[in-house]
Amino acid sequence: MGQFKVLDHPLIQHKLNYIRDKNTGTKEFREIVNEISTLMAYEVSRDMPLKDVTIETPIATTVKKQLSGKKVAIVPILRAGLGMVDGVLSLIPAAKVGHIGMYRDEDTLKPVEYFVKLPADIDQRQIFVVDPMLATGGSAIMAFDALKKRGAKNFKFMCLVAAPEGVKALQDKHPDVDIYAAALDEKLNEDGYIIPGLGDAGDRLFGTK
């Protein structure tokens, strides 16, 4: 079973409160999503593979560790996942970016896939799938279905706010996925929104609605 981890660093908890606040506007919302994503990426990349390298310092020759160069792909689930991409790229600037387009049907709450464009060698990459919200889990489940269909094997899921229902659904369907969240909230309301959550992440990020 993949792990589920809440990254509750004090800076993350503090910043998350700003984007939960309904009075926070689009510009600030975007900036803070970006900052939290960077903080999360630091933790999520903790087990990236290293290799030995020889370095000549001005004083001596030494053998130290550096990233082994395993290729990384960041895959946002559109639209709201886009808000997390730059924050992760700021720590892993050479990563490639794939996109999975999906929206939730407002009546059924089931995800509808409308776009998938991934790096050609996605099966070779360490993948970070990013989406601020894990609610029913339907979108994340369908995103991992799409990735696995294309040969992806090595992945983690990063979200800002998770609902227990979504964590369980994703773990049941994709037990090999490690899930990282900035917060685990209480539950879903009857419209499938996370309580207390932060509202509709896509609308708040892009100023629609």
Ligand code: PRP
């Ligand atoms: C939001 C969010 C997730 C999804 C989560 O996207 O960004 O992708 O809902 O809900 P689920 O876990 O119940 O599937 P939305 O469908 O609102 O699309 P948008 O990002 O384009 O606004």
Ligand code: URA
């Ligand atoms: N999608 C969102 O953007 N917010 C929620 O609370 C649930 C799904």
